[in-house]
Each structure stands twice: as structure tokens, then as C-alpha cells.
Amino acid sequence: MTVKTQDRKMRKLLGKLLLRDRPLMTKLMVFSAFLVAIPMLCAGLITYRHSSETLEREARQYSWQIIEQVKHYVEDYFRDFEINALRIVNHPDTAAFIRSEAREAEPDDELAHRVRNVLKNSAYTRSDVANMTLLVDNGLNAIDSNDQPGISSVRELRSEYWFGNVSPAGKPKVYSRLVKWKGRVEPVISVVKGIANPQDLSPFGMLVIDLNYKRLQDVARKVRLGQSGSGYLFILDERDHYIYHPNYARIGTKAEQAILQAAGRQLSGSALTAADPAGTARQFLTFSTSEALGWRMFTSIPYTDLMASRSYIGRTIVITSAAFIMLAYVLSFGFAASLVRPVRRLYQFMKRVEIGDLKGSVEVESKDEIGKLSAGFNKMVARLHELLEEVYFSKLRETEMSLRQKDAELKMLQAQINPHFLYNALETIRGMALEHDRDDIASMSASLSRLLRYNVKDDSPVVTLRQELEVAEVYLKIQSFRFEDRLSYCLNIPQWALDFPVPKFTLQPLIENSIVHGLEPEIGGIEISITARLLKEDAYLLTVSDTGAGMEPGQITQLMKTEEQPKGHIGIRNVRLRIGHLFGEPYGMSVESERGIGTEIKLVLPCIRDRRRDST
Template sequence: MADLKTLYRNLRIKYKLLVLISAVIATFGILIVVVQQYAFEVYDREIYEQSSAALNQTAAAIENELRKVQQQSYRMAIDEVIQEQLRKIKDAGSDYDRYLASYQIRERIVLLGGLDNHVRSVQLIDAHGGEYSVGKAPVSYTAGRIRLLERETSLTQGGNTWIEPDEEDGALAAARLIRSYEQLSLESLGVLAIRIDMHRLTADVAGASLPAKAALLIYGKERMIFGPAGFEGEERLLRAYAAAASNGYDIIELGGRRYFLTQLPSAYTEWTYVTLIPYDDIFHRLADVKNWTLLAYLLLFLLTVFFAFRFARGITGPIEKLSAKMKRVQMGNFAYEDDEDQRDMPMDETGQLHRNFRIMLQRIDELVREGYARQLAVKESEFKALQAQINPHFLYNTLETINWSAKMARQPHISSMVESLGFLLRSSISLKEPLIPLSQELGIVLHYINIQRIRFEERLDFRLDVPDVLMPVLIPKLSLQPLVENAVNYALEKMTDTCVIAITAEEKDGLIELTVSDNGPGMDESILMRLKSGEVKPKGSGVGLRNIDERIRLLFGEGYGLDIASRRGEGTRVRLRLPIREGGGNQHVPRAAGR
């Protein structure tokens, strides 16, 4: 077993597919033989199940119509007009009164369905034995038939009674005793019988349910209630066959022909439903099915072999081509060579292998070029870094010279502005860490405010309300100064009155909330949305609100960030929500003056 497994694993894919196809075809052949043998064994049962289902559906449809007839007879028996006229007849009025009563009874029966398709006629016998007939095929009952109706209906005391066909009347009848419900006297007023046209009824409700060439028979307690022509003389034999079919079905022989008999006892009445299907016709169709099955198997075999070889060639061909390309790469040739049929390569796994291999070689070539270009860029950046080291020192020295010149010239405003400018430049260049203590960030803000206070004088009122305990908290570098600068550009510059710019901080739910607010003219909702999205570029340093918000989210997560609230004429408020993280650095900054 292990040797066969190893041999199979070492076979080439095309041979593995041939082995697999041969095994599948052999399995199909064996399966077809087994299925055919099993089909002959269970075919009788399948026929019974189908016939039983059809018979059950037919019986249910017939009995549903019989229930309708039964309900119809009940409506006639309790009809107020019919009962009133029957009481008049029973009270022995004049002949004219009886004539009028009989006329109204017939008219009422017609209105209540006496001319329905499945009704032959409605027979009504009054308390004096008078008979009234309405319908498509009315009859006149003999005295013996009337006595039979009275005797059978008296047993059910007003309930429905099925009168089976006999020699006098070949129609099934739904009969019941009509009893007066006036003052609940329940006295007998007459007998009602609705004669049913079973041929029309079965043709209407059972024609589509039963198999072709199937004959339906219905047996009552004593006689055949319904049956097609040709089986009249076999009534007793068929009843015996139906009673002997303990499994619900049997194969019988009548008149030299075999029939498949299915019987079903009624759950509604004491009747038995029987179907007869010619058995020879069934086997004729079975032989046709067997021949068509063998033909279909042969066609399936040929198609399977044909498509299997195409399938094997479609899989192994691209793999062999890819293997040849890999051997070229193994020899050091990284140039990818397209095949003539490369554009027709399928999108299955083999096609994906070819595409991924081509992309891999292209990526290798790109990485080689990027590596060379990166080395050149590193050399160039090193050279520019040397140049950049000269410019800040030159600028610091220049500002220091201006500062001393301003002090010697007794110009304190110029000296203060130069010192603040130098501090701002040194902070923006020297601080390399992305997070700095809140105290350092406020120091940058105060130097910026110092410059703007000299510029705007009394028009700027800066206020700072930050508890000392929050000074060590780490915040992103240059996160407050751009917000103050925006307040100056969008609020202070557009006002003629004093502009109040305030920075507040508080600890809330384990977070620190920093707020920069002003009492400027505010912004419309459209401008505010464009400012949040980055469409409006801020003035001054160019650090946008969206940039600050994205930096906070990258550093701390999506639960933190920046919120803006502004309305026209009500100022603007920008709030930063940050986690509390403490670091080193100076924890105290000088408080800003009121103005």
C-alpha cells in the first residue's frame, strides 16, 4: 500500500489525472449497475408512494367537495324560509297555501345552490310525504326510497347521512332530517337529500392529480359509490383485492392484464379509495429509462475522456513553461521574456503564478534601481545637512547682534521682540521630540504673544488659566501655538475692539482638555467645514487644524483629537482632548498679564 502511494505521488500530473479519471469512470459504471439493480427492487414501492400521494390528494379534494355539499345541505335544513314553509305545510293549510309554500321552497333551494355543477338534484320530502325536486336531473323517489331516507336520517337526528347508490337511484346522496329550531321544539319538518353527480365531481377535482391511464374507484360500506366503465362485473373481486392489500398496494390480474392497485381508507367516511394503473405500461417506460441511462453513460464517458485530456493539458502546459522560466532565472538571467500566448493566459492559479512571477522579477529590478538611487539620495542629504547647520547659527548670531544693538539704543520693544523671535526659532528647530511638556509649549505661546502684543498693543488681551499640576503633561509639539496664531489671524486682525484670547486647561475623566478661545467674529458653518477638511489653508505658520488633529490621532489613537466650535458673531473655540502622560521639563511658566 505504501509503495502504491509513493508511486502515485511521484507520477506526473497528467498521469495522475488519467488515473483519477479512470477511477471515476469505473466508479460510475459500478454505481450505475448497483443503482439499476436497486431500482428494480424499490420500483414497486416508488410507484406506490407516487400513487398513494396522488390518491391521497384526490381523496382529499373529493372529500373537500363532499364537505361543501354537506354544509350546503345544512344551510338548506336550517334556512328560515324553508323551515317556515315546511311548518305551514305541516300545519295542514289549504291547497293554495301548500302550492305557495312549495313554490317558495323550490325558489329558495335554487338560491341556496340547488343548481350547482356537482348537484344532480335536491329532493325534499315534507312531513306529509309530499316531494319537491329541484335540479338538473330531478327524480321522483318511490315510497320505499322515502322510507329508507327517513329511517337512515332518523338515526343521526338532524346530522348528515350518506345514502349510497343502489338499484333504484344510482347517485350518492347527502341526506339529513329537517328539524324545527323555533323555540327549540326540534320537531321533524321533513327530509332533505342532495344527489351528487360523482362523475362530474371526480372529473373536476381528480383529473390532474391521478397518473395517466389510472382508474379511480370508490367503495362504500356495501356498494361501489363510483367507478369507471369496464369494472362493473369485477366489483366483488376488486373489493377483495383492496382488502387484502395490507401494505397499501398490490399487483393484481384482471381480464388477462396486470394492474398496480393502490388503496386508501378514508379518514372522513367509511369508504375506500382505489386506483388501478396498467402495470405493463409501467415496465415499458422502465425499459426506456434503462436504455436511455446506458446511452447517457456512454456519452458521459466519451465527454469525460475528451475534456479530461484538455483539462490536463491546460494545467500542465503553463506549469512546464513557468518551470522553464524559473530555470533561466536560476542561471542568473533576470530578464522576463513574454510568451506569444501571454495575453491569453487564464485567470486561474497557473495564470496567477505566471503573473506573480513576472511581478516578482519586475519588483526585483525596481528594488535594485531604488537601492542605487537611495544611496545617491543619502549622499546628497548628508551634503545638504552640512549646509543646513551653517544657516541657523548665522541667523542666531544675527538676531543676537540686533538684540544688543536695540539694548544699546535703548529700544526695549525691539529687544523683546528679537529675543522672543529667537526663542521661537530655536524651539522649532532644536526640539526633536514629538511630545514636550505643556510648560514648554506654553513658553512658546507666551513668546509668540509677546511679539503680537508689541504689534497690537491694547487690542490684544491674552489670558492663561492652566493649573500647575498639569504643567508636566506631555502634548504634541507646536499644537497650541498654531491655534493661538489662527486666533490672531482670524479674530484679532478683523476686529477694531479688544480681542480676548484665552487658553484654559482642565482634567476631565482621566483626560486633559486644552481650550483656545476668542471673542472674534466667528465663522459660518461652510467655512468651518472647509477649514476642518483642510480645503482652507490657514494663515501664518501654515500648520492647519487638520494637521494637528491627524498628529494627535497618530500619537494617541482615534479616541483623541481636536474639536472646533464657531458661530458667526459668537467667536471660536478649539478644544484638544489628550491622555495624561507626564514628562520632565520646566513645570512652571510665567502667567500672562491681563493685557
């Protein structure tokens, strides 16, 4: 790319940025508004971004403090039940019952009754305990602290995902689940302590303490997050199942994928959930992991609530900027009107001049540059009006002369010989020749008549190769009378090609070119050959070759140029142009020639038998 081209592109780009092609009023108003709007917008964007970061940081800190408080409370709360579970398992009556079951002794109803009392006494002291269940012999034998009707059976524990993973080693585990309670489904938190077989220490049973959500609900109600208070607290276990959620239907189910993707496997931090195609609102999450329980505690705040203050600041900036821009527009409009009004009047008068209204003038109100421009334009229009009147009368005279010339040409055409008179004259000559036994003159007269009829009567631009060969042979016969033995020809056309299309008068100009440029300059003879062969399914090659004088490479190059008309080869150029016009790409003509050897002209034509009717 040249330096000049780059400079031109830069000027074009600069013209677009500076509104070079826009109305003057638009330029003045836009530039005036930009002088106010750009500083305002820059300051507003900086303030908006800073306030957003501050709001997000404060929301994160506040949520973190709440999570830490809730985490310590929940850890202490469940630590008490872990200790209580150990007391129950190690109680003498419970230990005796476990040993009895491990020995597979006969059931001791008295001992089972005492164990139930132990469970009842432990549950009685806590209002948040829904039920206590001791399962031994891998759940085949169970004792409930609450044996009222309508209470969920402990046999449903077998369907929980964690039932087979409870180990007697280690501290108790905590899980969430749903139980049937007096005809309704209630969520509970189960503190599960595994029990080992006293004989071989293998898993033998478990103690399950079911807690209601009363304490967690009390804590969750005190947590108010977000400007509208729609934020909430939820807890996930180590397998990402809900331990607690305000919507009880989600307890025990796996957390949503959007939450897990946002939090990842981090132990603590904050994250923003991704946009959900289903239309779920984005949530700002803050979370921390309890090392004691293995749970992750989350606070979730709707992102719209979190950014409500930021939106207010953004609206304030937009409204203020819009107000100042409108004020700039009003002031710039009044200033620009005084400059643009005379220019607009001049422009409107110019539009009248463009459509030919040269009468009148534009009013000149001032003597400044615009006034001088208007006065100068008035003088120019007056002078133009005078010149146009002179040109008008000159055109009238030229038109009159042109009409006279066309009238003379028409009379010339009317005086031309009628083609039918030529046909009759040729037939008369032929008859007289036959009467005097001049067969050669009769044959030539018949050939000329056939050639003339083909040229005049058939107005179709495309004919069959059969028709074109007949005319070519007639023309060759006429030329044979002139050149006698110096001219010989060979027509080698297969039968399948005779009905293929070819532009009318294609072969005759090419044969004439071979005779004029290949035979007339030479003393010797010439042989003209016309052949055809199939190129592919939809195209065939028609070749006209001669053994004449040939052409120079420069002549061939000049011949193939479409913008210039080569002298002496008008027929070849005419054929090439007509092929391109009638058939288009990829059909056409090529010329190969060597000085002293001859010329070969190749025509690539379509193999469509009904092409002539379509073209017609």
C-alpha cells in the first residue's frame, strides 16, 4: 500500500469522525454537547465503578460476619448433641441391650423398656428433639423414643443415601432428611452415631437423633440480607446436599448446578452465580466451611438487591448528564440557528437551480462571508441563465439540421433495391445460364441466391450446425469458382454434432478470414478443414483450420482484445463476441497460428439441442 493511499484513507476516516458530510446545524449541536457530555460521563463512570466496588465489598464483609456467627452457633449446637449421643450409647442400659443383641440372646422386653426410657428422658429435656431411635443388628431391631401413631417408621432410614456409610469409628455425623409426622412431611436433621459390635467391633447399628428446624429457623429469621430483605441462609453438607434451606422441599436434595459451579470446591469465599437461561435471578454468594461439621454455610443475596444502590447512582449520573446535554443542545441550537439560516436559504435556492429554475435570487441579509457567498451565487445564476438561452437556440438549430439529415437517410433507404428483386434477378441469370449451357454460372447464381435467403429470411440468432455447414459449403463453392484448384476443403463433422447449436453466420466469417488472410497473399494453394469433437457432457469443440500464411503472435493478441476493433479481422471479433453474448461462460473462441504454417480457430459451444429455441 502506497503512502498516498494511506493518506487518502486517513483523511476519509478523519472526515467521518469530524462529521464532515453532516449538516452544519448537526455539527454545531453535536460538538457543543460533546464538550459537556464527555467530561460528565467520564466523571460519572469513575464514580459509578468506585461505588460498585465499595458496595460489593461491604456486602461481602457483612455476609461474612453473619456466616461466622451462624457457623459458631451451629457448631456449638450440634456439639451438644454429639456429646448427648455418646452419653446415650455409653449408658449402662443401652450398653447391656447392645451386648444382648450382639449375643443373639432371647429378646429382653424389660431391658428394651429401660432403653426406651433412656431415649425418652434424653428427648424430654430438649424441645427441638423430634425423635431418638436406637437401631441394632444392622437395623433389624429398633427402639424409638416416640412410639405414638402417625410417626415415621425408622425402616425408612434404609432408603437414605448415607445409611450404608455410617461408621462406628469417629464422631457422630449429621444429615438432613424428610420424615412423616402426624400425616404431614416434616424436615429433620439427624445426628447419627455408629455402634460397633462389642465382640468383633464390626458395624452393628446406630443411634439416630432427629432434630426439628426450630433452632435453625430462629437463627435464619434473624438474618436479613439485601436491601429488600430477600436474601437468605442455606447450608450444604460435604456431598453438596441441602442441610438447611428456607424452602423445605429442597432439604436433602443436591444443590443447583449454578451454585456448585460458582462456589467450586473452595472452602470459603464469595462468588456470583452465572446467568441462567431459564430466567433465574443471579445470586451473590458468600460461604464458609465448618471444619467441625464439614458443612459449607452460604448467604445468598439477589444481585439486583445488592446493586440497587449502584443502580440509583447510575440513574442519577445518567439523569444529570442528560440534563446538561439537553441544556447544551438548547444553547447550541440558538447559536447555530443564526449561522445556519442564511446557509439553508442559499441551499434551498441551489436546489431550485438544480432542477432548472434560474429565475429569482437568494436574499442577502448581511455583509459577512455568507452574505458575500449569496451575492456571488446570485450573479452566477444570472449569467448561467443567459448562457442557457444561447445554448437553447443553438440546440434548436442543430435539431432542425438533424431532422433534415434523417429525412434524407430515410429517402435513401426507401430507394434501396428490394431483396425480392435480387432473388428474381439471380433466378433469371440462372435460367439464362442454363439455357446457354453455362452450368458454372447457373451454380454460382443459385449459391448466391441461397446465401442471400439464409441471411435475410432466418432472423434467429442461433441455428443448428447442420444449417451452418450447408451455408458454409455454399460459400466454399462460390469461392471455388474464383480460386479453382488453389482452394480445397474438408468437412469432417460426426452425425451426433449436426443438431447442436451454433450462432448464425459463425463459419462463413471464419472461412472468409482463412481465404482473405491465408490464400490471397500467397501464390500457392490452401486447404480448409472443419471438424468437431466432444469435449465433455455439455460442450463440444468446433475447429476451423487452414494451411495458409498464418498470423504473428502480436496479431492474435490484438485480435482477442474486446475493447479494440482489429483491422482486417472484424469477422473473427464479431463471432467471438456473439458466442459470449449468446452462451456466456465457459464458452468462447481461441486462436492458434504460426507464420507460414497456418491458423487454427477453436470454438467451444454447448451440447444443447433445444438451445436455439430458447435463445429465439
